[in-house]
Amino acid sequence: MSDADNPQVPPASGDTERRPVDFYRAETYKAEESIGYLMRRILSAVAQAVETRMCEPGSPTFPQWLPLYKLHVGAATTVAELARACELDAGAMTRLLDRLEAKGLCRRVRSLEDRRVVNIELTEEGRAAAQEVPYVLSRVQNEHLAGFTREEWEQLKGYLRRILDNAQALAARGDKND
Amino acid sequence: MSDADNPQVPPASGDTERRPVDFYRAETYKAEESIGYLMRRILSAVAQAVETRMCEPGSPTFPQWLPLYKLHVGAATTVAELARACELDAGAMTRLLDRLEAKGLCRRVRSLEDRRVVNIELTEEGRAAAQEVPYVLSRVQNEHLAGFTREEWEQLKGYLRRILDNAQALAARGDKND
DNA sequence: TGACAATAATTGCCCAGACAATTAATATTT
DNA sequence: AAATATTAATTGTCTGGGCAATTATTGTCA
Numbered sequence: 001m002s003d004a005d006n007p008q009v010p011p012a013s014g015d016t017e018r019r020p021v022d023f024y025r026a027e028t029y030k031a032e033e034s035i036g037y038l039m040r041r042i043l044s045a046v047a048q049a050v051e052t053r054m055c056e057p058g059s060p061t062f063p064q065w066l067p068l069y070k071l072h073v074g075a076a077t078t079v080a081e082l083a084r085a086c087e088l089d090a091g092a093m094t095r096l097l098d099r100l101e102a103k104g105l106c107r108r109v110r111s112l113e114d115r116r117v118v119n120i121e122l123t124e125e126g127r128a129a130a131q132e133v134p135y136v137l138s139r140v141q142n143e144h145l146a147g148f149t150r151e152e153w154e155q156l157k158g159y160l161r162r163i164l165d166n167a168q169a170l171a172a173r174g175d176k177n178d
Numbered sequence: 179m180s181d182a183d184n185p186q187v188p189p190a191s192g193d194t195e196r197r198p199v200d201f202y203r204a205e206t207y208k209a210e211e212s213i214g215y216l217m218r219r220i221l222s223a224v225a226q227a228v229e230t231r232m233c234e235p236g237s238p239t240f241p242q243w244l245p246l247y248k249l250h251v252g253a254a255t256t257v258a259e260l261a262r263a264c265e266l267d268a269g270a271m272t273r274l275l276d277r278l279e280a281k282g283l284c285r286r287v288r289s290l291e292d293r294r295v296v297n298i299e300l301t302e303e304g305r306a307a308a309q310e311v312p313y314v315l316s317r318v319q320n321e322h323l324a325g326f327t328r329e330e331w332e333q334l335k336g337y338l339r340r341i342l343d344n345a346q347a348l349a350a351r352g353d354k355n356d
Numbered sequence: 357t358g359a360c361a362a363t364a365a366t367t368g369c370c371c372a373g374a375c376a377a378t379t380a381a382t383a384t385t386t
Numbered sequence: 387a388a389a390t391a392t393t394a395a396t397t398g399t400c401t402g403g404g405c406a407a408t409t410a411t412t413g414t415c416a
Contacts, residue, residue, distance in 0.1 A: 018325035024316030036224050038338040039217045045345035046214050080364055092403050094366055116364040116411045138202030144344045147196035156337045160216040166322045167223035258394055270373045272396055294381045294394040
C-alpha cells in the first residue's frame with residue numbers, strides 16, 4: 001500500500017528502496033512550505049493547548065504525560081525502560097522523574113533483585129493524573145483536527161509513519177554513507 | 179477545497195465553523211496513533227539529520243538555521259523582528275543571538291535612529307552558512323519524503339496547514355471559553 | 357576466581373524555549 | 387513640558403533534551 005503501487009520505480013535494488021524526490025529545491029526554498037517548520041509550530045501549539053487544560057498546580061506538563069501514561073499502563077517500571085519506551089535520553093528521564101517526584105506524582109524504589117535499577121511507582125495523585133491524560137490529549141487532538149474526515153486523518157497518520165520509517169532508514173545508514 | 183466539499187456539515191453558524199471530530203477517544207487512546215507523538219519523533223529525527231550534515235565546528239544548529247536564514251534574506255534586522263518572524267520568545271532570541279555571535283556568524287550593531295533597537299548583521303561566515311541552509315534543509319526533507327508522490331506531499335502540507343489554522347482559531351478563542 | 361565487559365542510574369555541561377521582571381529609550385497624552 | 391504608556395532588548399528562573407563521563411552493580415569469560 002505504501003510504495004509498490006506506482007510506476008517508474010527504479011530497479012529496487014534492496015528490500016525497501018524508496019524513490020528519491022526533489023520537492024524542495026535550494027533555489028526556491030521557503031520556510032513556510034517546510035514540513036519541519038509546520039510541525040514545529042503545530043507541536044508548540046498543541047503543547048500550549050494541553051497545558052492550558054491541565055492548569056492545576058502539580059499537574060504534569062506536556063512532556064511529562066507520556067512517561068506518566070507509560071507508567072500507568074505498566075509499559076515500563078524502571079528508568080531505563082521508561083526512557084526507551086519514550087525514546088528519550090536516560091539523563092533527561094532522570095531529571096524528568098525528579099520533577100515528577102517533586103510534584104508528588106511518583107516515587108523511586110530501589111530494586112532488591114538488581115540493586116542497580118530503580119523501580120518507579122505512581123502515587124495516588126500520579127494515578128489520578130495519568131487517568132486524565134488520555135481525556136485531555138484526545139480532546140485537544142480532536143480539536144486540532146476539526147474539519148478533517150476520517151479518511152484524511154488516516155492518511156495523515158500514514159504519511160507521518162512513512163516519514164518516520166524514512167528517518168529510521170536514514171539513521172541506520174547514516175554512519176556508513178556520508 | 180478544504181472544507182466545503184463534504185456533506186452533513188452543521189448549520190455553519192459562523193464564518194469558519196469546523197465540524198468537530200472524535201477520532202481520538204480516551205478509552206482507546208494509543209500514543210503511537212497520536213499525531214503529536216509522531217510529529218515529535220519526526221522533528222527530532224529531522225533535527226538530528228540536519229546537524230549530522232552540518233558538522234564543521236562553528237556551524238549553526240538546527241534551531242539556529244531559521245534566524246540565520248531570515249537575516250540573510252532580509253526578512254528581519256532587529257531582535258524583535260527576528261523573534262516575531264521565527265515565532266520565538268524575545269528572550270530566547272537574545273540568547274540564540276549570543277550563541278550565533280559567539281560562533282562569529284553575526285554581529286550586533288546598536289541603531290542610531292532608535293537607541294533601543296539592535297540591528298543584527300551577518301558576518302562573512304554567517305552569510306556563507308546561511309547560503310548553505312536551503313541546500314541542507316531541502317536535501318534532508320527530500321530524503322524524509324522518499325517514496326512520496328507530489329500529490330501526497332501537497333496533501334500533507336495542506337493537512338498541516340489546516341491543523342495550524344485550527345490551532346490559531348483555538349488560541350484566539352482560548353481566553354474567552356474554558 | 358579474577359579481570360573485563362555490559363548495564364543502570366546519575367551527574368555535569370551544553371543548547372533550547374517559555375515566562376516574568378527589569379532597564380532604557382521612545383511615544384503618547386493631558 | 388511632565389507624567390504615563392509603550393516598545394526594545396536583556397536577564398533570571400524554570401522545564402526540557404542531548405551527549406559524555408562517572409559510579410555502582412551485575413554478567414561473562416579466560
